[in-house]
Amino acid sequence: MTYRLAVAVEAPQYSGLGGPLDYLSELPLPPGTLVRVPLGRREVPGLVWDAPAEAAETGRPPLSDDALRPVAQVFTALPPLGDAWRDLVAFTAAYYQRGLGEVALSVLPPELRKLDDTKLARRIARLRKALEQGGADAADADEDDGDGLEPADPANPAAAAPPRPAGHANEPPALTPDQQAAVEAVTAAASDGTFLLHGVTGSGKTEVYLQAAAHTLAAGRQALVLVPEINLTPQLEARFAERFKGRRLVSLHSGLTPAQRLKHWLMAHLGLADLVLGTRLAVFAPLPRLGLIVVDEEHDPSYKQQEGARYSARDLAVYRGRLERAPVLLGSATPSLESWHRAQQGRYKRLDLASRIGGGVLPQVRLVDMNLLPRTHGVTVALSPQLVDALRERLALGEQSLLFLNRRGYAPVLHCTECGWKSGCPHCSAWRVFHRGDRTLRCHHCGFTERVPRACPQCGNLDLQPLGRGTERLEEQIAQALPAARVARIDADTTRAAGALQERLAAVHAGEVDVLVGTQMVAKGHDFRRITLVAAVNPDSALFASDFRAPERLFALLMQAAGRAGRDARQAARSQMWLQTWHPTHPLYAALRRHDFESFAASQLAERESAGLPPYTHLALLRAEARTPEAASAFLDDAAACANEFPEAEQVLVYPAVPPPVARVADVERMQMLVESPSRAALQRLLAQWLPKLHALRAAHKGLIRWAVDVDPLGI
Ligand SMILES: Nc1ncnc2c1ncn2[C@@H]1O[C@H](COP(=O)(O)OP(=O)(O)OP(=O)(O)O)[C@@H](O)[C@H]1O
Numbered sequence: 001m002t003y004r005l006a007v008a009v010e011a012p013q014y015s016g017l018g019g020p021l022d023y024l025s026e027l028p029l030p031p032g033t034l035v036r037v038p039l040g041r042r043e044v045p046g047l048v049w050d051a052p053a054e055a056a057e058t059g060r061p062p063l064s065d066d067a068l069r070p071v072a073q074v075f076t077a078l079p080p081l082g083d084a085w086r087d088l089v090a091f092t093a094a095y096y097q098r099g100l101g102e103v104a105l106s107v108l109p110p111e112l113r114k115l116d117d118t119k120l121a122r123r124i125a126r127l128r129k130a131l132e133q134g135g136a137d138a139a140d141a142d143e144d145d146g147d148g149l150e151p152a153d154p155a156n157p158a159a160a161a162p163p164r165p166a167g168h169a170n171e172p173p174a175l176t177p178d179q180q181a182a183v184e185a186v187t188a189a190a191s192d193g194t195f196l197l198h199g200v201t202g203s204g205k206t207e208v209y210l211q212a213a214a215h216t217l218a219a220g221r222q223a224l225v226l227v228p229e230i231n232l233t234p235q236l237e238a239r240f241a242e243r244f245k246g247r248r249l250v251s252l253h254s255g256l257t258p259a260q261r262l263k264h265w266l267m268a269h270l271g272l273a274d275l276v277l278g279t280r281l282a283v284f285a286p287l288p289r290l291g292l293i294v295v296d297e298e299h300d301p302s303y304k305q306q307e308g309a310r311y312s313a314r315d316l317a318v319y320r321g322r323l324e325r326a327p328v329l330l331g332s333a334t335p336s337l338e339s340w341h342r343a344q345q346g347r348y349k350r351l352d353l354a355s356r357i358g359g360g361v362l363p364q365v366r367l368v369d370m371n372l373l374p375r376t377h378g379v380t381v382a383l384s385p386q387l388v389d390a391l392r393e394r395l396a397l398g399e400q401s402l403l404f405l406n407r408r409g410y411a412p413v414l415h416c417t418e419c420g421w422k423s424g425c426p427h428c429s430a431w432r433v434f435h436r437g438d439r440t441l442r443c444h445h446c447g448f449t450e451r452v453p454r455a456c457p458q459c460g461n462l463d464l465q466p467l468g469r470g471t472e473r474l475e476e477q478i479a480q481a482l483p484a485a486r487v488a489r490i491d492a493d494t495t496r497a498a499g500a501l502q503e504r505l506a507a508v509h510a511g512e513v514d515v516l517v518g519t520q521m522v523a524k525g526h527d528f529r530r531i532t533l534v535a536a537v538n539p540d541s542a543l544f545a546s547d548f549r550a551p552e553r554l555f556a557l558l559m560q561a562a563g564r565a566g567r568d569a570r571q572a573a574r575s576q577m578w579l580q581t582w583h584p585t586h587p588l589y590a591a592l593r594r595h596d597f598e599s600f601a602a603s604q605l606a607e608r609e610s611a612g613l614p615p616y617t618h619l620a621l622l623r624a625e626a627r628t629p630e631a632a633s634a635f636l637d638d639a640a641a642c643a644n645e646f647p648e649a650e651q652v653l654v655y656p657a658v659p660p661p662v663a664r665v666a667d668v669e670r671m672q673m674l675v676e677s678p679s680r681a682a683l684q685r686l687l688a689q690w691l692p693k694l695h696a697l698r699a700a701h702k703g704l705i706r707w708a709v710d711v712d713p714l715g716i
């Protein structure tokens with residue numbers, strides 16, 4: 001007997017192969033089965049999508065059976081991916097306007113492609129055996145499939161975690177009444193639904209996740225915990241591992257080796273792992289017994305994937321929770337305005353943790369008015385004398401300080417004091433950053449790197465000077481101002497080597513660092529216990545950025561940064577957050593001073609409502625890339641004309657094409673066009689009809705390199 005199967009295959013976006021394709025099979029393969037199928041002259045991985053129909057019975061024969069090709073390989077060793085998982089993938093593909101197979105295959109571990117059914121069966125058998133014998137760790141050591149040895153985890157997660165009081169290691173602390181109420185709400189027998197846990201920094205949100213997860217595990221179900229940054233996974237992993245000894249916990253993020261990632265994914269899918277902790281891609285982890293989803297720092301922009309299917313893992317987590325009847329716990333000290341708004345509408349249940357653990361107060365916020373500082377050679381000093389004094393004081397007391405500057409490198413621009421030449425990137429509409437350590441000029445957009453020129457390339461002048469400052473220069477200035485201080489810098493440049501970040505964090509936790517200088521990498525999430533002073537050296541630039549979300553982001557980042565100070569209640573009263581600003585009367589800083597997220601959110605939401613911006617409207621961004629800005633615009637103009645022909649266009653506004661803030665990157669010109677509607681459904685209907693037409697439209701625009709759509713874009 002022959003069966004006819006619909007198989008989701010990986011095909012490039014808008015190649016016309018959006019949905020599943022039909023194949024023949026000798027066996028009635030259940031939906032969710034992994035297969036390999038012929039496509040053109042290649043053989044590609046695919047997933048059986050619809051229930052098989054006997055070839056003769058199928059009601060959809062666009063092609064006769066003779067024209068259909070048989071499935072080439074079946075992975076019988078892998079249990080089929082479940083209905084809920086396929087529903088999540090199908091929703092993602094439809095909502096973010098990508099091919100079904102493209103999404104389905106891109107969220108599977110890449111290593112699966114390298115194996116055949118026999119090898120996969122062997123891996124699974126060995127994994128099960130290792131787990132029976134000695135737990136997940138033993139399974140980690142055993143990975144010798146003849147295709148390369150898997151190295152041990154490069155960083156020992158425990159090394160980066162703050163030391164805990166002895167004797168308390170496994171004992172969950174008694175919850176505060178607020179924490180108790182939150183855990184109860186989430187774990188109440190019948191509770192599915194979405195919860196927004198709004199808790200100030202250090203209020204014990206993580207403890208709520210831990211105890212909610214404990215309930216889930218005790219009920220025999222699996223918990224999924226999402227974190228925004230891969231850097232934060234080791235410390236959270238250590239905290240969960242410490243609490244859930246004897247349980248199987250796996251992480252899923254892009255920093256794993258391919259073999260580790262496959263193994264962890266298999267443990268999730270086979271129901272062998274109790275808890276999965278991961279970054280945004282983990283939202284697609286198949287979990288047969290899913291009972292809870294936690295999204296930590298739910299406001300964090302890292303939850304949005306920025307290429308391919310540009311999904312929001314936070315939003316998908318909410319969808320998935322509803323689908324699988326599992327409660328979803330979104331946690332943040334500064335919730336996204338989208339989530340805050342939904343809580344106000346009653347669509348999410350709000351849970352509050354109003355105070356810090358141990359009764360510690362939040363750091364006192366101090367503004368330094370940079371306008372009042374004396375100028376030397378027309379340039380204001382980078383560090384105000386007040387701040388330097390405060391740092392010196394902390395140093396004398398043996399306390400730590402954290403200086404936060406969201407710009408790496410030595411200086412954002414190098415310039416010629418004679419002719420005014422500046423270190424622009426020849427390939428991008430951006431400056432190249434001066435890195436002093438290796439004396440290079442580096443473009444942070446395209447990567448173009450050159451040695452710093454000896455003399456001005458334009459006039460030959462030898463006096464080239466840095467303009468502005470990055471973390472490298474700040475580190476140098478601190479070392480000059482406080483020669484006795486042990487200064488450490490944490491940014492993308494100092495943490496490139498494997499294990500470097502964990503090493504530096506461990507040094508901070510061990511008290512071997514007096515002043516920590518860093519980018520947003522250090523501002524978020526870390527449970528530093530000895531920091532009593534945090535300073536944002538130059539936060540102003542985001543105040544006047546063109547992106548409507550810039551104030552929301554800045555506020556969240558500064559609240560987070562402030563939250564790194566005074567986490568030990570004994571020191572909280574003296575802890576401070578310093579802001580050096582040219583705009584000391586700005587309302588954002590006023591709200592920050594009062595740690596008043598609610599009034600900040602209210603004023604932002606009022607602005608959004610009157611300006612017709614999210615969460616009151618829904619956006620999609622159509623991006624085009626071409627050799628010239630004209631070619632990119634021409635495509636978008638034609639696309640706009642096409643959009644306006646659909647009946648939905650009455651409810652949808654298509655804005656004129658504009659260049660993004662950095663228009664040219666790597667010699668490619670970019671333009672973008674905003675599409676806006678008060679109705680999400682109308683926008684979705686329009687996109688579904690419109691985008692397939694753009695595939696055809698593209699042929700008429702020879703200069704176009706590529707186009708893409710971003711639904712619910714984060715940056716505009
Ligand atoms: N009920 C409790 N009793 C005692 N200690 C607690 C309790 N809850 C949490 N803690 C401790 O308080 C500290 C802060 O808690 P936690 O890290 O969970 O806060 P958080 O809200 O997640 O912080 P942030 O958002 O700033 O990262 C931790 O060291 C944690 O172990």
Ligand SMILES: [Zn+2]
Pocket residue numbers: 425426427428430443444445446447448665666
């Ligand atoms: Zn460049």
